[in-house]
Amino acid sequence: MNIRLVAVDEHVLLRLGLASVLAATPDIVLVGEAASAAEAERVVEQTNPAVVTLELSLPDGDGISTAGRLRIARPDLGIVLLTASNDDALLYRALDAGLSAFVTKSAPVSTVLAAVRHAATAPHSFTAPGLQTALTRRSSHGGLLSPRERQVLLLMRDGTSLPAIATRLQVSEATVKTYVSRLYSKLRVNNRAQALMVAVNQGLLPTADVAA
Known part of the structure; x- marks a missing residue:
């Protein structure tokens, strides 16, 4: 069965790029797009996706906070934080907030698609490139x-x-x-x-x- 995906990002080019990639990906279907947190909640309600990709910075809110609201409404929704930032603090926030995956926009397409597939099959299990190394740093810094x-x-x-x-x-x-x-x-x-x-x-x- 195809993975139904909603992409949330204020930048149209990012959403167009993702749509282009998914057009050639038979197991993932883009069923909705949103440019803001409020719009994301409406689109998710209307399209019933399995996974949502979220940018951290949205015009009307924070992507991780938006993820929390979406999860309250849909406990098994897979949520991927797809953002330009790449630092341990943000990875830890995504992990602690219970998201499914964290990946940067500069990551290879295969990595982004793998994060979406992971979120669809294991929404309550967190993954990210370099996760184990980041957790080791967090432990040592503690x-x-x-x-x-x-x-x-x-x-x-x-x-x-x-x-x-x-x-x-x-x-x-x-x-x-x-x-x-x-x-x-x-x-x-x-x-x-x-x-x-x-x-x-x-x-x-x-x-x-x-x-x-």
Whole structure:
């Protein structure tokens, strides 16, 4: 039986490209397209697909949040995050959100099609290129920082000043400066902004939690 697919991406060229590829793929049929989160929910309701491909950034919302709403309505829907971004933090978000697959738009066509087929047959099992390596990095990074260093990093994320961090943790400002120095050394950075960006990229902080 053919896999019914809905493609969600605001870029028409991406959807046209995917449609062109699927025209020569006998086991996958493109039954609907959407350019926004709201439109995606309507199209999925109308077409009853087995799989949806979602871009992370949509005009009216976040692709992973949209995936959550679609899954509530259709628990067995296969969901593939198909996006331009390629970093561990995003892969971890897709994994933790219960998506079926994560693949970049620059991946070979065969990889994208394999992700769609996986999502159709095992929607609750996650796959991604380089998944095992990324999980190994996540495990090692989990032990990179001490509990107190992680506390300091979280307070830095919230924009808390060093004196305020000292007050919050009930330690001296000199001690906080020592923690910050260790953080910078472990993350190989020179300032707060760099530390937060590296922490996000290494999966130590969720992307959405970093203040602009």
